[in-house]
Amino acid sequence: MYIFMYIPRGSAPFSPLMVRRMLCRMGAPDLASGSILADAAGTRSAPNQARSAHASTSPAHADPRLALVGSDTEVPLVSGEMRRFVNLDYAASAPALRAVHDAVEELLGWYSSVHRGAGFKSRASTAAYEGARESIRRFVGGRSDDAVIITRNTTDSINLLAASLPPGTHVIAFAGEHHANLLPWRRLKAHYLNAPATPALMLEQLESALSALPHGAAARLVAVTGASNVTGEIWPIAEIARVAHAHGARVLVDAAQLAPHSPIDMAADDIDYLAFSGHKLYAPYGAGALLGRRDWLASGDPFLRGGGAVKLVSIAETLWAELPERQEAGSPNVLGAVALGVACDTLVAVGMARIAAEERELLGYALGRLAAVDGFHPLRVWPAEHARVGLVTFAVRGMPYDLLAAALSAEHGIGIRHGCFCAHPLMVSLLEISDAEVHRLFDETRLGHHERLPGAARASLGLGSTRADVDALCTALDALVADGPRWTYSVDPDTGMYEPDPDPRPLPALGMRLVEHPTGHASLHGHAHSHGESA
Known part of the structure; x- marks a missing residue:
């Protein structure tokens, strides 16, 4: 069966939800229905995953839209038993929402390189990618004129902003920050404040530090966490923004830990810049986002330089593209962006x-x-x-x-x-x-x-x-x-x-494939790495 669609030039981009509906009209299953979510909701098990013996494993909300991939996975114990894995490590990285997984699976059949492609798949993928940008904006209450830049993760987002600050910018951060919101500022005029004992003391410290900065035209930025990844404490973002703006400073919020757990409203709280990651927001497909005011992000050379970030190039001269393309050099992670957009749409729909x-x-x-x-x-x-x-x-x-x-x-x-x-x-x-x-x-x-x-x-x-x-x-x-x-x-x-010691539990050969060598011998190709917690 062949299906043709007319997409008028200059029409508004599709949101991930619109793309899902488009695919449904083409015969794909309804990704928002309970039928396709039943597996993760617990009515049947995925292949090679036995049902858990625990009777009380459904979350309190029991909303099928919030079903997670792998929720019934069993793992081996050193005793030889198999037991349903109890995941209490969401702060490091979260499993995929079933809705996200299914949307990505459907999109794979339509995947193509985005932007400037005349092929129908390229146009469909571009619409999905640009639609994800708007889903991300809605999720965090971004202003209509905020730039929405697709990145790899929160760390990438903060480093991008750090590279875009005006020369001489003074940055104030607290010593309790995640390294992603601590290390990028070291090459700048950074002022680190001790972790405060109370929120009130934190605001006093911030007021004093801003007052002590030299007077002049130099830009100022206050970089704070939305919620600590160590203690979980939620920082008073609106109050921080009020103090910062009173001293002519802007505010960056590292929302990696806040976004999966609490409503965010950039416009209402007067947040200038906000960064977060898909892998902590139930969309572990390698995308994150940076949102914020355009002027700093549009000045100077972009953080990454290459194809997609330019309008015109000669050997002697470069004319950079406008935002957001200016800060998205290279082939973008379309699947990751759409996954993040679907996660945002799903969480907004639930509330x-x-x-x-x-x-x-x-x-x-x-x-x-x-x-x-x-x-x-x-x-x-x-x-x-x-x-x-x-x-x-x-x-x-x-x-x-x-x-x-x-x-x-x-x-x-x-x-x-x-x-x-x-x-x-x-x-x-x-x-x-x-x-x-x-x-x-x-x-x-x-x-x-x-x-x-x-x-x-x-x-x-x-x-x-x-x-x-x-x-x-x-x-x-x-x-x-x-x-x-x-x-x-x-x-x-x-x-x-x-x-x-010893550890008798065999690791599954995840991400590995059997390759037949010309000699007739088979080997498994794959990689295993150890990393610290990332943002």
């Missing part, structure tokens, strides 16, 4: 206020259960009553944090994060590590000694989290505190971290 309220209820339950664990000690900067997103970073007295994480995984099938969470200065403060110890750690690391670094454990909630998951974590912690690990563990000399 971020509703999602945030249900997460607060589950977080309250988790904090109550964890407080009853013997030796449990939460890490936080601000008083306990301050609003936070659904994560808890903690230590358990007498239990090394990496041994705790290893045992939770190997013996209980529970995934958490451990270490310093790409926020070393904040963790140094929270763990009360002396300057002398920090210098010693630097010296040892420079010599290549991979000794165990200080750190903590972090459990984080998301759309798929349930009370049953919290109960599983607390039951496992109680057992580890009372009896210790049941398996043997040793420190890996390459990482300095505890690992099961």
